[in-house]
Amino acid sequence: MVYLSPLRGAPVTASAPPSAPPSLPVAWLGVLAGLLAAALFPPPPLRAAERDPYALLDRMEAAWKARDADGYLALWRYAEDDRRRQELEYVTSRWASEESQLQIERPMEFAHSEVKASAAIFSINEPRARVEQVVFTLRSHPDGWVVVDRVNVAQIEGLVHLSLAAQGFRADGAVLRLPDFEMHFRRGTLFMPPSTLGPTVLVFVGEATVHFTPGPDAEKEQLRQFCGRTELVEDVRAVFVRIHPADLHHVLVPALLEPDPRSEAARSAAQRFFRDHVDDTYLLDASLPRSPWWLMPGVGDTVATFPTRRGTLTFALSQSEPEPLSLFDRAHRRQINLYAPGGDVVRYDEDAQRDVDVLHHDLSVRFDPEHYGVIGEDVLRLRLVSAAATIRLRLDESLKVISIRSQEAGEHLFFRVRHQDSVMVSLGALAGTVGEMTLTVRYAGAHRPQPIEHEVLPQASTPSASAPEVDIRLDDSLVYSNRTAWYPQGSADDYATASMRFDVPAGEMAVAGGQLVSARTEAGRTKVEYRQDRPAKYLTVALGRLQEAGRRAAGEVALTAFAVSRLKTSAAERLDQTAAILRFYAEEFGPCPYPTLNLVLLESPVPGGHSPPGMVVLSIRPPLLRGSLRDDPASFPDAPDFFIAHELAHQWWGQGVAGENYHERWLSEAFAQYAAALWVRHSRGDDAFRSMLARMGKWALRYASKGPIHLGHRLGHIENDPQVYRAIVYDKGAYVLHMLRQIVGDDAFRGALQALQRDHRFAKIGSDDVRAALETASGLDLRAYFAEWVYGTRVPELRLASRSHPAAEGYRTEITVHGSDLPGPVPLEVAVAHTSGTSVRTVQLDPQGGTWTVDTPGAPRRVDVNASHGLLARVRRD
Structure with a gap:
């Protein structure tokens, strides 16, 4: 089975041919009667063999075009007596079509005694058509070249000419229902194609309301950025829908509709909307007779296009895709939503389905x-x-x-x-x-x-x-x-x-x-x-x-x-x-x-x-x-070598190892961003490195609510603001790597990254592979950290309280930190500035918080936490 992709996530099936010849309808019997005589009483061969193999192919096409059974069959040599009858039945069924065309691709050479030639057979019975892919075997005999075999390798069903029937149906109270999406037809008329084609097109004109609520939180946020709400509710006056005819009863309730006496008044508007959108999806771009042709959607697939006050939108359900549900604005090339039903994070390798x-x-x-x-x-x-x-x-x-x-x-x-x-x-x-x-x-x-x-x-x-x-x-x-x-x-x-x-x-x-x-x-x-x-x-x-x-x-x-x-x-x-x-x-x-x-x-x-x-x-x-x-999240004017360091890091992260789908862009950009920051620390020192972390943190905190790192290049797409993408994928992603490094330790972190490069060289990986490498190197369970920092949007918040009092050798300061949205224990630097300098201590902060003491020789002047920017967090003082 072969899947063609006329629309992202909308496959068309090109199935293998049936093992038995198709049954012949009554309309074909007259043609069959004349051809059957040729099978029972075959005439003498008409110059059956050709010295020139290309001339043989020319004669095959000419005989097919003329529907000349004698001329076509005379070009064959049969290994079995029954083979002639089978070939006659085959051409009979094809020639019974309104139009049938044979196109044989010429082999590059005839260097051997047997050559295979690919061909396409295009058959039309309005409003449908079919393309068959066949292979003819040509063999050199002493008297010339002949045809000895034909194998059908595939056929593309579902080529159709689309139109609307004149009669419309009353759609008052009907509902078009898809996962997370409903369109309620309050009042109006629904038009479909003639019965010879079936309801692969639905065009509604009238008054309707669209309700769409995506399941995942990240997708709700993307919809909010588009329309200001986490639910799309729009009054619409028209909709264009493509489905497989077998799906009508699954998507339309009720599916049995009565003829609408208002059809005449609504027909012209329906035809205009049909013409405006019929070429948007499933249109085949090929030089075939009677073009253009459209492809039939796969069973279970739906595309619905409707105008709104925010422009014309399209909702699609594509069953074969890892993320089947999508809402997009075709005119402005904006992907608003794209996800799998149920709200779970989808993990997939884009190469898994390749042929x-x-x-x-x-x-x-x-x-x-x-x-x-x-x-x-x-x-x-x-x-x-x-x-x-x-x-x-x-x-x-x-x-x-x-x-x-x-x-x-x-x-x-x-x-x-x-x-x-x-x-x-x-x-x-x-x-x-x-x-x-x-x-x-x-x-x-x-x-x-x-x-x-x-x-x-x-x-x-x-x-x-x-x-x-x-x-x-x-x-x-x-x-x-x-x-x-x-x-x-x-x-x-x-x-x-x-x-x-x-x-x-x-x-x-x-x-x-x-x-x-x-x-x-x-x-x-x-x-x-x-x-x-x-x-x-x-x-x-x-x-x-x-x-x-x-x-x-x-x-x-x-x-x-x-x-x-x-x-x-x-x-x-x-x-x-x-x-x-x-x-x-x-x-x-x-x-x-x-x-x-x-x-x-x-x-x-x-x-x-x-x-x-x-x-x-x-x-x-x-x-x-x-x-x-x-200013920009990826710009560091104080470190002019940062930029080239980022680009060079992509030879490892993005090329040597790559992300397995668009969600995993951070495996390229965040890793390159953090690699460049490590170079700055190596070449310019810790102060320059901490300054860089502070700058990254500023951008990451500003845009953190816009979506998780795992949303990939869709971040900022709706608002056409690439800074959102860079702030989250580049800067927050780099900061997440730094925090993970603090948790697992320098040696484990370096070992994990080298293992990823060694074990996955010139291959694609996902976030789970990164987590597994870090867990193997450190012996820690990092699932909660990835769930919050890579797949989520919440940023930890720390509330700081402190009090100091004289002690035996100076002063003792008690520091209390209450944390929220911490996925697990994290290292935290606490510092007390005093008259003689600054005392710094690194502690472990548990999700519920903690209290620590710092002794100083001089009177405390200021208490800080996270001053070295080891943790991406907001800090508030009580």
Whole structure:
């Protein structure tokens, strides 16, 4: 069984063909009678064999188009007498359709005496259609090539033409009911397709009310950010729904409705709403007869679109997804809610459901940067994980697929699902097999890359008083990376090795991760080749007027710097610093995952960075550029080396080891943020480190209520405020790692992180894997800490009370701390400042609180707790 994904979380099933021939309806009997005679009294072969195998395929298609049974069957040689009858029955059933089309992909070569040719059979019986994937076996006989076998490998059911019947139904009092979602139709008319298709579309016009209340607390908060409440209640006047016809009785109560005499008045409004939204989901983007065609939703899946005062929203139920329930704003690309029923935290690996594992890319791309032109060919070595008839690749919709071929099966059929950046590829003769194969994808188009995933995205504000009144021209560059699918790849980031060849205009350079094999300029073009021998999660290339700025060795890592002209000196100066940071990280986390690292410095209006496998890209803002930058959770101006340290840490955290889904972004960003903070402590001392913790804590406390760390990149998404994401995932996440380090100890913490790098190199992990590594290293149970700090939003609050009195050798101060929202015992620093200095003591604070005494030689002046910022907490004095 193959799952196609026309909408995120809305699969369509392409099932294996039935083992027995389908029964033939009465309407086909006339056609069958004429063809049956050909089976019982076959005529002499009509030039049955062909010296030219391609001519044989041409004749097959021509006979199919003409519905010429004699001509088609004459091309066959049958091993069994009954085989001719079976083939006649097969073509009879297909030709009984209103329209039937056979398209055979030509094999790359006929080097052997037997060749398999993939084909598609498209059959139409309005309003339905079906695509079958078949494989013909061709064999060379002494008198030429003949057909000896046909195997049906899969069929895609559920292609439909959508329309609304003229008659509507009274919907007064009916309810559309889905998990956590109800739409009450107070008064109005419900339109459905003609009975020949069934109720796969429901269009309501009238008066209705939507009630939606997500279960998880984190999702309630996301909804509150969208509409101001934890429940969505909206009056609506129309809704467009897609379901599988078999689900009508499950989602609509009551499902039996009476004809509505008001249909005529409501029909035009229903048709308008239908036309506005019918192309939003399940639309097949393929050159098929009578296009466009829509796909039938899977059983149990629902998509409901309705206009509100906050814009048009869509609620979807997608049974095959780990998080089946979603509410989103399609027009503004806002994912408001996404979760599993029941409110439990979902733990899953995005690779678990994949049907293909990409092992190697042999990629060749010619770029025209001025027009964003891309002409590419990627030879992908794949491992088919499970038996399937179709696989899904990602490729940006702006890039047109020219051909898909394999040595094993020749040309492959493929189609695209609109708005999904996906390509569905028929495996043809390889259907149902597992193991390795090689797929060659040729593609081209105009594709402008999105800006790289900046680690810092401060907003340029109005010019400051000291800013010069002139702008400077920036040296433009392009970075093709993981923000768009600029080359064919799996459905999720997939570790693979790569050989890369890039062709750019003379005067420009292409820089990628991995070892530079060659670079030469000829005939007005520069051609470079890279080899990435270590598995990389994705491929990246930077294009521009880049020049090599220098080389260094950092232990076993070979460093090379590239930069635009104005930054060449700066790039060279950063090499020694980069080498020192890499050596420090190797001591903390183990060997660098990649033996070659290319550092690229580009110019940009805002500073930022990106750290693909074996490569670090830094966007540098020229100091003479007008405007100023606002403060940001990821910006530490007092530690200028922090930023590059963060980016370099991603070679371990994000590339060497990666998060298993979007919830686990903190395993990349928080770990890199904390690694950079450790570098600052190593290079600048404890005071700089504590200052950094204080700054991180300020941002984390400001935005802590916006959602848990585990919400990942959805944090700040609804309000379009990336600072929320960085404050929680970067800063709070880093602070959580620091607190865990205080709990388990330095040695256990370092050992756990090195074990994660050693045991999961070039693999994906989850928060549970981090917890397990820390528990193994320390012998502690950390479940409560992860539940509160990673999956929750509450921040500990400490209430401080103290009293002092003279003692035998000075003064004794009694310190009492009451805690709330503490998941377990935590280390706490208590300090008493006195006339002779400061006395500091580290104690264990239990969830219920505690009392301690500190003796000082001088009179106490001030009592503090958590002054070194070891705990992310709010402190209040009684």
